[in-house]
Amino acid sequence: MNRSSILQRPLRSALLAAGLALGACATVLAAGVLDRARDSSKLTFGYRADARPFAFADGGKPAGFSVALCQKVADAVKAELKLPGLQLDFVPVTATSRFELLQQGRIDLSCGTDTPTLARRGSVDFSLPIFFAGTGALLRKDADPRLRNALADQPDPARPVWRGAPGIFGLNVVFAVVAGTTVEKALIDRLKLRRVTVSVAPVPDYAAGVQMVLDGRAAALFGDRPVLLDLAQRGAGAGQLQVIERSFTREPLALALPRGDAEFRLLVDRTLSRLYRSAEFAALYTTYFGAPTAGALEFFQAVALPD
Numbered sequence: 001m002n003r004s005s006i007l008q009r010p011l012r013s014a015l016l017a018a019g020l021a022l023g024a025c026a027t028v029l030a031a032g033v034l035d036r037a038r039d040s041s042k043l044t045f046g047y048r049a050d051a052r053p054f055a056f057a058d059g060g061k062p063a064g065f066s067v068a069l070c071q072k073v074a075d076a077v078k079a080e081l082k083l084p085g086l087q088l089d090f091v092p093v094t095a096t097s098r099f100e101l102l103q104q105g106r107i108d109l110s111c112g113t114d115t116p117t118l119a120r121r122g123s124v125d126f127s128l129p130i131f132f133a134g135t136g137a138l139l140r141k142d143a144d145p146r147l148r149n150a151l152a153d154q155p156d157p158a159r160p161v162w163r164g165a166p167g168i169f170g171l172n173v174v175f176a177v178v179a180g181t182t183v184e185k186a187l188i189d190r191l192k193l194r195r196v197t198v199s200v201a202p203v204p205d206y207a208a209g210v211q212m213v214l215d216g217r218a219a220a221l222f223g224d225r226p227v228l229l230d231l232a233q234r235g236a237g238a239g240q241l242q243v244i245e246r247s248f249t250r251e252p253l254a255l256a257l258p259r260g261d262a263e264f265r266l267l268v269d270r271t272l273s274r275l276y277r278s279a280e281f282a283a284l285y286t287t288y289f290g291a292p293t294a295g296a297l298e299f300f301q302a303v304a305l306p307d
Contacts, residue, residue, distance in 0.1 A: 033108045033257070033264040038081050045070050046093035046101055048112035050205040052230045053288040054131070054253070055112045062090040062111075065288040069130055069272065070111040070255065076271040094204065096180035099124050102258055109268070110256035113224050115182045125261070126254040127268045129303050134247025135183050136225030137175075138232060140213060141242050147173075147219055152244045173198045176209040176218035186249050187222050210236055222248070226289065269305060276304040 037043050047067050049057040055064040067090070074088045093101055093110065101107045102124050113133070116126040137151050177184045179202035188200055201218060203209040206227060212218035214237045221228065225247055232241040257265055275281055281300065285292045 032261050034077065034081065034267070036105075036108070037077055037086060038083070041083060041085065042087040042089065043074055043077060043109075044089045044091060044107050045074070045109045045111050046098055046107035047090050047110075048095070048098070049092045050207055051113050051224070051227050052235075053226060054224075057092070064111075065285070066111040066113070066130060066253075066255065068284055068287075069275070070109055072275055073109060073255075073268050073271050076267055080267060094180070095178050096204075099256060102256060105258070108258070108264075113227065113253050114256040115251050116254050117182060120256075121259075123259060124256045125259045125265055126256055127265065128272045128305065129252035129254050129299075130272065131226070131253040132299055133251065133253055134225045135186060135222060135249040135251075136228045136243050136247060137220045137222050138210070138213060138228040138241055138243050139220040140216075140240055142240075143219065148244060151220060152246050174201050174212075174218045175199070176201045176203050176212045176221045178203055178206060178209060178223055181223070182251065183222050183224070183249075190248065206231060207236065210241070213237075214240065224253075270307075273304040273306075276300040 031039070033043075047062045047064070047070070048055040049062075051064070051066075053064055054066040055062065057063070070090075071088070074086070078084055078086045090111075091107060093107065093112070098107075098110045098112065098114070099120065102110055110124075113131075114120075114126065120126075139148065139151070175187065175198055177187055177200060184200070184202060201212065203212065203221075206221070206223060209218065209221035209223070210231055213221050225243065228243045232238060232243050235241075255268060257268060275284075282292055282297065285296070289296075
């Protein structure tokens with residue numbers, strides 16, 4: 001046997017092993033969530049540990065509005081498969097890892113603050129809307145009033161009405177935003193459109209962004225407004241922070257699930273629709289956001305699908 005054949009043997013073995021691994025992964029993904037749950041007697045859901053009141057870690061355990069909805073989905077899977085002992089595992093995910101883990105089949109559902117976009121629909125699917133939120137800005141209470149007025153789109157009483165705010169939005173102003181979110185792209189695009197020159201600092205999670213604001217390293221943190229309101233009320237630095245009375249964008253939030261799994265998506269949407277029409281939904285909503293307004297209830301009634 002020549003030297004070339006000897007050297008090629010480990011390479012062929014490695015390629016074969018990689019091919020088998022990829023084939024096994026494809027087989028697992030093709031099986032679908034319900035089939036995998038039936039075979040393994042287990043579901044694995046991902047949750048954001050930093051997105052209170054939607055999803056957060058409470059004493060090391062997952063909690064929040066999105067998590068509660070996912071638990072309803074798990075109950076529906078147990079009933080569908082007639083497996084009351086089906087195990088449910090929650091694993092923490094980040095804004096940048098959640099969709100990749102879904103694609104890899106390492107989680108069956110993402111429970112957080114996922115915004116459906118056309119680009120994301122190329123790799124994952126989404127449930128019915130679970131909330132209608134907006135992008136807000138969190139800053140220190142002692143922030144420059146001109147900055148606060150500019151972000152709130154209010155005129156500075158000491159200056160003429162302006163839009164670009166060149167005196168405030170200079171190269172030394174930094175806005176923090178959680179990396180991998182639609183907020184990051186929307187903020188950058190909006191600033192470019194308005195010809196505002198600032199630095200956008202992506203952060204791994206909301207906690208890091210809040211700390212940048214508290215330390216004065218960022219003028220404001222942009223993110224989902226309900227999450228920012230919760231952080232200002234009971235997060236690190238509560239009492240020192242405020243959320244301006246303005247939403248920069250309005251967009252629905254949903255649960256993300258594996259792309260192309262029609263059977264599981266139908267179960268998820270059926271579960272949400274029935275929950276939205278039930279008498280218990282108002283109490284669940286109240287737990288995390290306070291008593292719902294008539295408009296909030298009308299939104300959920302409108303997105304619920306009939307049986």
